[in-house]
Amino acid sequence: MAARPHFDRRAYLRMFEPKLFTVLREGYSLRTFKADAVAGLTVAIVALPLAMALAIASGTTPEKGLHTAIIAGFLISALGGSRVQIGGPTAAFIPVVFLVIQKYGYGGLILCTLLAGLMLIAAGLLRLGTLMKYMPQPVVTGFTAGIAVSIFSSQVKDMLGLSIDKLPAEFLPRWESFAAHIGTTRPAAVAMTVLGLAVVVGLRKWKPKWPGFLIALLACTLACAVFALPAETIGSRFGELPSALPGFDFPHIPFERTFELLPSSFTIAFLAGVESLLSAVVADGMTGGRHRSNGELVAQGVANVGSALFGGLPATGAIARTATNIRAGGSTPVAGMLHAGFLLLFMLALAPLMHYVPLAALAAVLLVVAWNMAEVENFRNTLSAPWGDRLVLLLTFFLTVFLDLTVAIQAGIVLAAFVFMYRMSEAVEVSSGVRDALGESGEDDLHGDDPARAADLDQRAMLPKGVEAYQIGGPLFFGAANRLDNLLDQFFEPPKALILRMRLVPVIDASGVHALKKLAGRCHRKGIVLIVSGLQEQPNRVIADMRLEEAPCELHFVSNFERAVRLAKTLVDKPAD
Template identity: 70%
Template sequence: MQGGSSDLRHYLKQFEPKLVTVLREGYGWRDLRADAVAGLTVAIVALPLAMALAIASGTGPEKGLYTAIVAGFLISALGGSRVQVGGPTAAFIPVVFVVIERFGFGGLVLCTLMAGLMLIAAGLLRLGTLMRYMPQPVITGFTAGIAVSIFSSQVKDALGLQMESLPAEFIPRWTAYAQHLATTQPATVALTVGGLVLIFGLRHWKPAWPGFLIALVACTLAGLGLALPVETIGQRFGELPTALPPLQMPDIPLDRIPELLPSAFTIAFLAGVESLLSAVVADGMSGGKHRSNGELVAQGLANIGSALVGGLPATGAIARTATNVRAGARSPLAGVLHAAFLLAFMLALAPLMRYVPLPALAAVLLVVAWNMSEHQQFRHTLSAPWGDRVVLLLTFGLTVLFDLTVAIQAGLAVAMVVFMVRMAESVEISQGGGGAGGEDDPALAEDSTQRLRLPAGVEAFRIDGPLFFGASNRLDHLLDQFIHAPPKVLILRMRLVPIIDASGTHALHNFAKRCTRLGITLVLSGVQAQPRRVLGDMGFRAAHPDVRFAATFDDALELSSSLADTAE
């Protein structure tokens, strides 16, 4: 009973918010002052991003602010990272845009709710640790693809093209751009270029300054002072709200759930991967250690909270988290205060935000797209083995041309196939007693001349590597060379087989049956603990009572000698 209680406490401990842990350890005024400065710094960075990301997603800027405030508060207050900052991120733009295009904003709310429930379930099932096994070419491929999609979505506002609607698909979108290229507005292009120059210039000369916010303010003042004919937030979306909306349960069309499940899974997947990647980055910068499963549960609750106020999907934001750490954050309270400062900004500045020109927000998102592209990592992965290059280019191409759901599924499937091929190629079946890994490793080696010690009528083969479904067919043709003159005894050396699965057991089962048909006595030598257990559990010994087992190769040689003599 005591052991069960201890296990339960250990299980629940991984979901304890880091904020609770920090407060229990002790928290003083100096810590609060440092967190307040960091929270204000991140809020200044997050304000233009929240609006820009929402507009790029096909909805109003207030949705981004709601998300940054509500989800940002919940992620920091309940999460498993000490300095994680959450909110809307660029990774969601292609998915959210397509969902709104096909199902309306109500469909997105339902998707976000389902994604939140999926994230909570993943955390409770302790799947957070599995995220570390995500293949890097898949992550780089869909991240670069998202960057191209974001760039593609901003051409209209960056050039001021006179278009009523923007197609969701990549090729139709660029076809529409080409058809409306003659409607480019010089003033809009000038403001976009000015914003880009200012952001990159500040990044080079004054990297500590909030470049996005400064560019937004400068472009707004330029647009008003010069009376430039550019579209503003107020012209497209009207007045921004000056308060958070009340919590409300949306009208859920249950019959649409099957259609929305793939998009909900994609949102949950992106939220889980990006939040845990951000938490790892934060650990590296701050020296902390996050609780991955607790972080997933917090991300799920944050997405549910965002959906209930009409917000967007949310996750941990790597750039904002890094800004938080560099600004001196000491606890999750910095992220909580960042949400409070954003709420204050919305309440105080909403009447002024209507004058922000859309080209300035387009410039912000073009820089975000460039940052997301990971062009250096992309080029680096192109020099990897062929399998990684295929996974990278496939995931990238499908993300751009189709959608993220298809890209992730195909990328993971191909990555698994590539892994299986590599593992299968690493398995060697060599004849005799010598071979790789012999003389240099006394723990594994046997005498390289052991083949010379084989008694008459005895053959030996060694399997080197895991005997799993990708490599099980390597046994199929082993006996073909003995069709006309089979040995009396065949030793299969398995000391270098660390694991075996159902397919490997099935292959070994068929191999033993062929040995019986050919009149060969099979001896398995040096079977390790895991293969021995699997073979026993799957009834191999019961099905093949004539198969002999030997602890070492020397034992196998002695047993084979007596068996060969008996056969004569």
């Protein structure tokens, strides 16, 4: 019996060591600090308008977005498993956060964020970070594109300046409300949106290194002030922004509704985990580094708990801001920590000026974010994938837009699992004869130079009268085990012995063993001896562990096909009692 592997506590704890500690242990120079400071300032300039715009789009006030970028951004960099990850609020959270605030109030969102943080910490400690890479790409593409459509929908009111007291959370009622209030469109808001988009798109084309979002806000704010345009601003809707340090903000939390909020909490945790690890993978590709996925999940969890306690929003690693950090020269977690510090300084110093920023300019920023998030080319390419992938993509996309992000993710993953099972079941071959076992090849192929085909042809000719042989190719798991059910129905006259060749089965699970037991039982009832040959290591171990044992003249296990044929001949020639 194999010895139980020793639990290495040091190796386990090393998975959660912050990259900041690693950097400091390696040595941190003044030159590196200067580079990190420049990168942190650059990212803070990019993050400033985004944090406010994302908070407003989520149905809350702009300072909560800044608080999230400061608190969560600092914790993610200080405790995370990536050297260059930049954390904060992201567009992926907008639909679920808006819906939670609409239904349960801001206290409900605080509870959701706390629960999501605890889920992320638990996922990291249970070492589930490595499982995130198995997320089906059509699901990710589908809900990402659906979120982009939802973000666009959420910005129509501000980009047109519509007078709507309360915007519905659902997609179709929201557009019905837009249509009913289209007569209240403000030309000034449309002008600010067009100007903001023109500045961002123009700078990306001619000056891509310039902070396009911030320059767009400045241009729109100046235009609005100089021409005295009647456009709604941050100050006219939200009043003065607080120019003070973030403090504990613990509103009434509906703990009695915890069970109702669990699905939304799971969605927030899922989005935070997937986006942060995707961002870390992108960063690794740009820097040649390697992040600690489980440590990153723990840091994301701590950051979300911290953000909730300081009155913030859900947070995760931001791919665009992380890439900006790398391009600006950031190479250690200090850059991300400094980015949070610079944002705090901006908030304290510039809060009075943010009063004059037009909301339509922030809408223009988020329209660009939505377009980037949609990944139109990736969506179009996935529509050219096999039918199963297309179905998963479209189901996830439409459920995200028209129903609910939580339902979309769950349905997408379940459908992707069924598609995977179907494909695996199709990949498993249960065949007799050389032609069937090796594929739909022509007659000439059977007599070619392939030694494996020649060997199979010779082995087929070795079968004595009254013996049949079938070969299984591929993993025999719960999605494919039913392929054995109708095996005996193919015989016009049942053989005396059936050889089941399993040398091409690398993996078997409980359902596969159960199907094998069921086949052995049917063979026994029909008077057929079942001989299983060529078991690989994993199937042999699983079959032994599940106590599927040999029975004389009923079920036998042999090492190869030649021995199976000799045993079958002996059993067939054996006189009946």
